[in-house]
Amino acid sequence: MVDTLRSGWVTTGPKAKRFEEAFGAFLGDPELHCIAVNSATAGLHLALEALGIGPGDEVITTTHTFTATAEVVRYLGADVKLVDINPATLNIDPAAIEAAITPRTKCIIPVHYAGLAADMDAILAIASQHGLKVVEDAAHALPTTYKGQLVGTLNSDVTVFSFYANKTITTGEGGMLVTRNPEVAARAKVMRLHGINRDAFDRFTAKVPSWYYEIVAPGYKYNLTDIAAAMGLHQLGRATAFQRKREELAAQYAQALAGLPLVLPPQPAAGDMHSWHLYVVRLADGARLQRDAFIETLFAEGIGCSVHYIPLHQHPYWRERYALQAADFPHSQHAYERMLSLPLYTRMTVDDVQRVAAAARRALLG
Numbered sequence: 059m060v061d062t063l064r065s066g067w068v069t070t071g072p073k074a075k076r077f078e079e080a081f082g083a084f085l086g087d088p089e090l091h092c093i094a095v096n097s098a099t100a101g102l103h104l105a106l107e108a109l110g111i112g113p114g115d116e117v118i119t120t121t122h123t124f125t126a127t128a129e130v131v132r133y134l135g136a137d138v139k140l141v142d143i144n145p146a147t148l149n150i151d152p153a154a155i156e157a158a159i160t161p162r163t164k165c166i167i168p169v170h171y172a173g174l175a176a177d178m179d180a181i182l183a184i185a186s187q188h189g190l191k192v193v194e195d196a197a198h199a200l201p202t203t204y205k206g207q208l209v210g211t212l213n214s215d216v217t218v219f220s221f222y223a224n225k226t227i228t229t230g231e232g233g234m235l236v237t238r239n240p241e242v243a244a245r246a247k248v249m250r251l252h253g254i255n256r257d258a259f260d261r262f263t264a265k266v267p268s269w270y271y272e273i274v275a276p277g278y279k280y281n282l283t284d285i286a287a288a289m290g291l292h293q294l295g296r297a298t299a300f301q302r303k304r305e306e307l308a309a310q311y312a313q314a315l316a317g318l319p320l321v322l323p324p325q326p327a328a329g330d331m332h333s334w335h336l337y338v339v340r341l342a343d344g345a346r347l348q349r350d351a352f353i354e355t356l357f358a359e360g361i362g363c364s365v366h367y368i369p370l371h372q373h374p375y376w377r378e379r380y381a382l383q384a385a386d387f388p389h390s391q392h393a394y395e396r397m398l399s400l401p402l403y404t405r406m407t408v409d410d411v412q413r414v415a416a417a418a419r420r421a422l423l424g
């Protein structure tokens with residue numbers, strides 16, 4: 059980052075390009091186009107725009123997510139069809155996707171919730187059977203594998219990662235759009251920066267005077283700065299070690315919380331990698347505390363928890379826009395009422411995990 063500041067070129071340029079190349083190398087697939095953007099929200103918006111989603115279209119996604127997953131559909135004037143989750147995985151339920159398909163459906167956006175891969179074989183099969191696009195919201199999924207393959211290299215149309223402050227790697231704000239489709243990549247690159255038909259950086263570093271450019275579309279301002287990309291390069295170098303640390307902490311939690319009236323997070327399939335972006339537990343039926351009181355009790359002991367997320371069907375905008383009711387999403391609603399995310403961060407120690415578990419034990423068993 060200091061090198062970037064000293065270089066005099068602080069916005070999108072050589073570091074963003076290096077970050078994109080390094081990201082492709084990390085995913086290990088030379089066919090991938092990686093396009094750095096200033097948020098995952100921007101990446102999801104660009105992905106849907108490049109796939110031609112627009113007014114009259116419907117996009118299916120999970121209610122059990124952050125609003126960014128769905129709001130981008132509305133940016134383009136298309137409609138969102140929210141569906142329920144599989145209660146065992148907290149990921150979008152393929153059967154619910156199938157049931158929600160109409161002649162207007164164009165795309166599915168699965169979310170790899172908490173860092174556990176969604177049921178991609180089923181989702182991709184439904185998509186190919188009905189001629190739908192698939193855009194993976196991989197904001198939680200760096201690195202996550204599905205049947206041994208890294209998320210980002212599966213057979214969807216586009217995958218989008220987030221480098222927001224609390225994600226597994228961060229650039230402060232940032233994201234990466236990944237696709238194998240050269241037309242989608244070209245369109246996303248143009249729309250990332252004002253609809254200009256060539257990169258500003260290419261223009262300013264060309265060997266010949268090169269002031270000319272053309273605007274070919276009303277684009278957006280979604281480029282990633284070199285300052286952020288420099289951070290990303292160093293964070294990416296640590297992504298594997300971060301994942302190992304988070305996986306260790308998750309295993310320690312599982313041991314320390316055993317025997318409490320808690321449903322522990324779903325585990326990945328044998329041999330697969332979970333990013334452990336979030337450690338989401340659910341209070342078991344019959345636990346003596348309800349979720350809110352449990353969070354308050356832990357808070358009083360200096361332990362901060364959160365809820366990821368208030369499902370979209372509970373928010374006024376989504377509820378009113380589509381006349382949604384909690385009863386339409388029984389599994390998400392059931393999970394929401396009982397779930398909380400325990401602290402999980404790479405500088406956490408075994409003692410920290412023990413302290414959280416001890417506080418949870420006192421709260422739940424006395």
Ligand SMILES: *Cc1c(COP(=O)(O)O)cnc(C)c1O
Pocket residue numbers: 096097098099100123124126127169195197198219220221222231232233
């Ligand atoms: C964080 C997050 C996003 C948005 O990421 P930004 O980089 O903050 O735009 C999208 N979807 C999910 C599931 C997220 O958790």
